[in-house]
Every structure is written in C-alpha cells, then in structure tokens.
Amino acid sequence: MIARPRSLGIMCIEWVGPDGSPPPVVSGSMLNPATYDFPIIKETIRGAWAADVVRGNPALEPAYIEAAQRLVERGAVAITSDCGFSIRHQTAVANSVNVPVATSSLLLVPALLRQLPSSSKLAILTADSRVCGLELLGVDDLVQRARLVIGGVEGGKLLQNEMRRPPLPTDVADIEIDVAGCITRIRAEHPEIAAILFECTGFPTVSHTMRRTTKLPIYDVVGLCKMMMASIG
Incomplete structure (x- = not known):
C-alpha cells in the first residue's frame, strides 16, 4: 500500500475571476505550492464569497465544516483557510475533524503578546479594520488589549478587488x-510597536519585503501553517 503524502488542507473562499479564472498564485502566496516544502490540497467553502466571510456570516459554518471534512478525507493532516476572518468558525471546524486546525493567523495574538516586552505593542494588520473586533483576537485582559494596535487597508485596492463579485486579482505592487x-x-x-501580525492571507506575498524595510518581526498565516505542519510526525 502506497502511503499518501502529509498534506496541508486549505479551505478556500469562493474566487472565480470575470473570465472564469481561478485565484492568482504568485510567489509567497499561501495558495502557491512552491511556498511550502510539503504538499497542499484545496477545497472551496461553498457559498463563501469574500464579502460574507470578511463581514461575518454564521450561515457559512456548515460549509466550512463540510470543506474541512472533505480535506481530511483526501488526506489533509492539518487544516487552514485562505481568509483570516475565518477565525469566526475556528471552534466549529476544530470540533468537526480530528486534525489540527488553524483558520487564521489571529490565533497567534495571545502568544505574541507574551513574547514581547510588556511595555511594547503588537500591531495587527488586517484587510478591514472596521470588522476586526477585539472579540476575534482571543485577549480578554484589558491591560493586554491596550497593547494591541489594529490597522487596516480598507481604502486600498486589495479589499476593493476581493469584495467584488466576481473578484479581481490585485498586483503584488499594489498590496x-x-x-x-x-x-x-x-x-x-504608536512607536511602541515591536512586532506585526498580518491577518490578511494576501499579505504574505509582501512579508519578506516588509520585514526588510521595517526591521520588525512580521508574522503571517504562512509561518503559522509551516509551524503546524512541522509539529506533525
């Protein structure tokens, strides 16, 4: 019997371009197989268009569970998603499968705060700060919440393009x-910012450049996925 390779399963939001094209796969993208040293498999979350996922739609939860279960059936040994706002469905998905689940880099927030000096701040960079509420960050302590800085690119091209239906691809230069x-x-x-966490799964395409220019640690979903897969024997 031939063993199946250990694969990362990615739950993908709906994305079909105006010409019927799939989402672009560029260098550094979490959807690019070349980003990892392990195989990836993908399943679409049926009906989960970006506008609904970003703003939050509880009715999508069964579709998330179904996508995760299909991925496990296909051999996924860990599950993630290609939108950080999928954290709203973290508990439901984790309870539906028997493999590690990390729906969003936002899961890292409590750990990153503990890594940094208490006098410093953690910046969370999101596609849309208007809907990235504190309830998504897993931090209840008011002192620790005061150390969080949320910044968004809601006025930029990436969110505008993704929220369209059909969506449009965004150049890495614009991101x-x-x-x-x-x-x-x-x-x-906030000059006290000592590290940055990218919520948006489109941002890893510029993580390397931003680390070089800011001289700050930058965390993203790709790094979380690599850590999760490295933990599985």
Whole structure:
C-alpha cells in the first residue's frame, strides 16, 4: 500500500475571476505550492464569497465544516483557510475533524503578546479594520488589549478587488503600497510597536519585503501553517 503524502488542507473562499479564472498564485502566496516544502490540497467553502466571510456570516459554518471534512478525507493532516476572518468558525471546524486546525493567523495574538516586552505593542494588520473586533483576537485582559494596535487597508485596492463579485486579482505592487502605507501610519501613531501580525492571507506575498524595510518581526498565516505542519510526525 502506497502511503499518501502529509498534506496541508486549505479551505478556500469562493474566487472565480470575470473570465472564469481561478485565484492568482504568485510567489509567497499561501495558495502557491512552491511556498511550502510539503504538499497542499484545496477545497472551496461553498457559498463563501469574500464579502460574507470578511463581514461575518454564521450561515457559512456548515460549509466550512463540510470543506474541512472533505480535506481530511483526501488526506489533509492539518487544516487552514485562505481568509483570516475565518477565525469566526475556528471552534466549529476544530470540533468537526480530528486534525489540527488553524483558520487564521489571529490565533497567534495571545502568544505574541507574551513574547514581547510588556511595555511594547503588537500591531495587527488586517484587510478591514472596521470588522476586526477585539472579540476575534482571543485577549480578554484589558491591560493586554491596550497593547494591541489594529490597522487596516480598507481604502486600498486589495479589499476593493476581493469584495467584488466576481473578484479581481490585485498586483503584488499594489498590496505592497497598501501594506507599507498602513505600517508607516500606525508606527507613527504608536512607536511602541515591536512586532506585526498580518491577518490578511494576501499579505504574505509582501512579508519578506516588509520585514526588510521595517526591521520588525512580521508574522503571517504562512509561518503559522509551516509551524503546524512541522509539529506533525
């Protein structure tokens, strides 16, 4: 019997371009097989268009569970998703399968706060800060919450393109402009920022560049996925 390779399962939101094209797979993308040293498999979360996932739609939960279970049936040994706002369904998905589940890099927030000096702040960079509420971050202590800085690129091209139906691809150069501008703004307002967490799964395409230019630790969903897979024997 031939053993199946250990694969990371990615639950993917609906994405079909105007010409019927699939989502673009660029260097550094979490959807690019070349990003990892292990195989990935993907399943679409039926009906989960970006607008509903970002804003939150409880009715999508059965579709998330179904996608996760299909991935496990296909050989996934860990599960993630390609939208950080999927954290709203973390508990339901984790309870539905018997493999590790990390729906969002936001799961890292409590751990990152403990890694940093108590006098510093953690910046969370999101696609849309208007809907990235504190209830999604897993931090109840008010003192620790005060150390969180949430910045968003809701005025940029990435969110505008993703929220369309059908969505449009966004150039990496435009993502870099959005992200760099947001980082510059929040660091000016909060010089205590000592690390940055990218919520948006589109941001890893510029993580390397942002680490080089900001000189700060930057965490993203790709790093979380690699850590999760490294823990599985």
